[in-house]
Amino acid sequence: MAKISSKGQITFPARWMKIMGGVATGEWLFFHIQHANQIVYITKDSGHSDSCAQLLGQNFLTIPSDVRKWFKIQPGDDLKFGYDANREAVYFKKRQVLLTCPVCNELGSIGELPCFVCEETGSVEKEPWLNEITRLMMKSRSYNVSLSIIGHERVQENQAPVQLLVPKIQLVSSTYSTAILETIQDYYQGRVIREAIEDGSLNVQEYKTEIVSMLRTDFEKDSLEAWLSANS
Incomplete structure (x- = not known):
């Protein structure tokens, strides 16, 4: 772990420099951003x-x-280091606050199936929905789950696709039941809607009916209605 200073600097941990084969003062290091995994490789x-x-x-x-x-790294933030054996490279990522997995509630599984949202750990990092979804799109494949973000949709067959009010989250899998997929899908869809309302990009008064209709489960519809009432 290394903490960011007010100058945007860290003290590079000796352990990781040793893994890189040693790094001399004055030597140039190169940063390779991996957007999907939200990590940065450091190499020579x-x-x-x-x-x-x-x-x-x-x-x-x-x-x-x-x-x-x-990565929205600010002074005082901690960077967490790791090693990718496949790439034989050191990487870091911004340390996030850990939250209880909202899907499996710390169990690491959904019934008899593994929880792909938290990758069976029982916890998830607190991050914007788009960052989490982007990461999940890559990781969920190993669980036989396909995740899509839909920005445009055809209303009528003979018309051009129109832009949706907010991105639509869609999950498909032959392993997990429709009920499980709809619950997880609604969790993320609800997050998309809430963040759009909070940042002012979605007018809830004008489009409330359309917003609620994007959800599949009664639980998430009631949850969103309660949240809208509390924040109106």
């Missing part, structure tokens, strides 16, 4: 890198501004 290879920085004295390393901007 410049190939297809997004940014670079020199290792300074006392093992200080400045995290490039574009990397900090993309």
Whole structure:
């Protein structure tokens, strides 16, 4: 773990420099952003890198501004390091607050099936819905689940697709039941709707009926109605 300073710097942990084969003061390091996994690889290879920085004295390393901007890294945030054996590379990610998995409630499973939302850990990181969905799109494949984000939809067969009020979340799987998929789908759809209302991009007074109709389960419809009443 390393903490970001007010100058956007960290003290690069010696353990990870050793894994990289040692890094000398003044040596250039290269940052490779992996948007899908929300991680950044640090290598001594410049190939297809997004940014670079020199290792300074006392093992200080400045995290490039574009990397900090993309991951919303602020002074005081912690970076969590790891090692990808497949790529043989060190990586870091912003440490997020851990929450109880809203689907399996810390069990790591849904009935007799593994919970793909938390990858069977029982907890999820607190992050914007788009970041979580992007990560989940990659990870859910190994659980035989296909996840899509739909921005446009055809209202009538002979008409061009129209833009939806908010992105539509769709889950398909031959392993998980329709009831399970609709519950998880509604959880994310509800998050999309709430964040759109909170940031002012969705007028709830004008489109309330259409918004609620995007949900499948009575539980999530009632939950959204209660949230709208509390925040009106």
